[in-house]
Amino acid sequence: MPGIPSRHKSIFLLTGVVLLQVLLLALQIKRDSEGRLIRVWTVGAFSPFERAGNHGIGHLRETWRHYFALQNTSRENEQLRRENDELKMQVNQLQSKAIEADRLALLLNFHKSHENVPMLGARVIATSAGTASATIMLDRGSKDHIKKNMGVITPEGVVGKVVEVYDNTSEVLLLTDKDSGVGAMLGNSRVQSPVGGAGEPLLVMKYVANDDTVNIGERVVTSGMDKIFPRDLPIGTITDIKAGNPFKSIRIRPSANLERLEEVIVLLTLQPLQMNQETETAKPSASLASKPTGETAKSPASGAATAKPAPATGSPAPVPTSDNAAAAVKPE
Amino acid sequence: MNDAFDIRNMESHIEVHKFRGGAIVGATLLALMFQAFVPVYFAKAAMIDLPLLITIYFGLSRRNPSSGLLLGMVIGLLQDSLSGPTVPLGLYGIAKTVIGYLASSIGARLDTEHPAARFALTIIFFGLHQGIVLLTRRILLAQSSVWFTMHLAAAAVVNAIVAVFLFALLDHLRKS
Secondary structure, three states, X not given: OOOOXXXXXXXXXXXXXXXXXXXXXXXXXXXXXXXOHHHHHHHHHHHHHHHHHHHHHHHHHXXXXXHHOOHXXXXXXXXXXXXXXXXXXXXXXXXXXXXXOOHHHHHHHHHHHXXXXXXXXXEEEEEOOOOOOOEEEEOOOHHHOOOOOOEEEEOOEEEEEEEEEOOOOEEEEEOOXXXXXXXXXXXXXXXXEEEEEOOOOOEEEEEEXXXXXXXXXXXXXXXXXXXXXXXXXXXXXXXXEXXXXXXXXXXXXXXXXXXXXXXXXXXXXXXXXXXXXXXXXXXOOOOXXXXXXXXXXXXXXXXXXXXXXXXOOOOOOOOOOOOOOOOOXXXX | OOHHHHHHHHHOOOOOXXXXXXXXXXXXXXXXXXXXXXXXXXXXXXHXXXXXXXXXXXXXXXXXXXXXXXXXXXXXXXXXXXXXXXXXXXXXXXXXXXXXXXXXXXXXXXXXXXXXXXXXXXXXXXXXXXXXXHHHHHHOOOOOOOOOOHHHHHHHHXXXXXXXXXXXXXXXXXXX
């Protein structure tokens, strides 16, 4: 660099490099957040190590559990946990049925069709590399028929949605991320409002009017209005309510333990399932873990029509509303 | 006699450390792997920003601002890439570039081998890093974030404690 004293070269380099990255940021802000090639390369380069590490650690843990540390107790515990998960799901279903008898038929239809709904189990192999986002990496990708905007759940409740898909891995945006959102309603009053993340362990429900009755401990479930998750999947429990202007500030503890996810279920369909008599006789969905066929009717869940409409706001919370992204499934 | 000449004289007793082949690349990749992998099993481990600690360590040791800021940039961009599509490329990149530069510049002027100095510097750099990330989010991304929480303060102390032990471990990678 002629004319620049050597001791100032690093300052010029610093300025140049920072400006370059600011420009990079600016370019990204202007465009839609499509996957960049550098992401694909980086994730492609790291995921084999993450998978290998996960496999190695998993193998070690299994060995320890089953051969060194109380072999029978560990297995029994695993079995009990599985049963517990199933029972939790059954309890959630029964609570929903008891609250609103009208929805009984819909849920029954839902259960009948559930066996045919394609789902895929996936292991969590990595998390976000920084605290600026809340994402997890799954060990399944486009080769396993996972697509963008598919819903991700656990037996306890909603986890998030798929935001990036690579060949052998996919990335899930957790509910707790600031950019995350899900169509939700209160379990008792059926008041609808989106629930979103706030970059912390608790979720936020923003658009419930001060006049609506809300109680601490009340369950919050999916409304199905986002066309990604079916109705009545548990989202969380209300832990804090504050009056606001014009909406209450409601904080929710997620049902699923989003800080310690090891295995999740991906809803392998982008088509909404209608929970009414007509769809009961409609074409069956693809079988478990098979490629989604998209044969089911493409319209919002009919139950939404009976629910209280969300308050009209100029700028609602970021609920995913992709046209083709919907799945009305409830795993058992 | 100008000031620059004096500073160079003062700096002359500070040793510039060289590292074994592949040490920097290996440590960087391991740190990024740790950051993405270990929190799956230990959620609290997400509090530790290993890529930042690696940036600080090699900055302080190499004492070359140009290589320090370039290493910070590479580590930051890789961390951005592994942080999911909601984190734009450059968020951590900018912060770690600046930290890499500052660490190298300070390393060239002060003796940073003592554990107490490393502890204090890590707390300062952690705070600075958070500040730059926050500023970038507020100014460039129009995202709101709080300036200070007890969690951040705790994270700064935890990172500083980890840094003292990690830096001592990384000292073994130096060429004798």
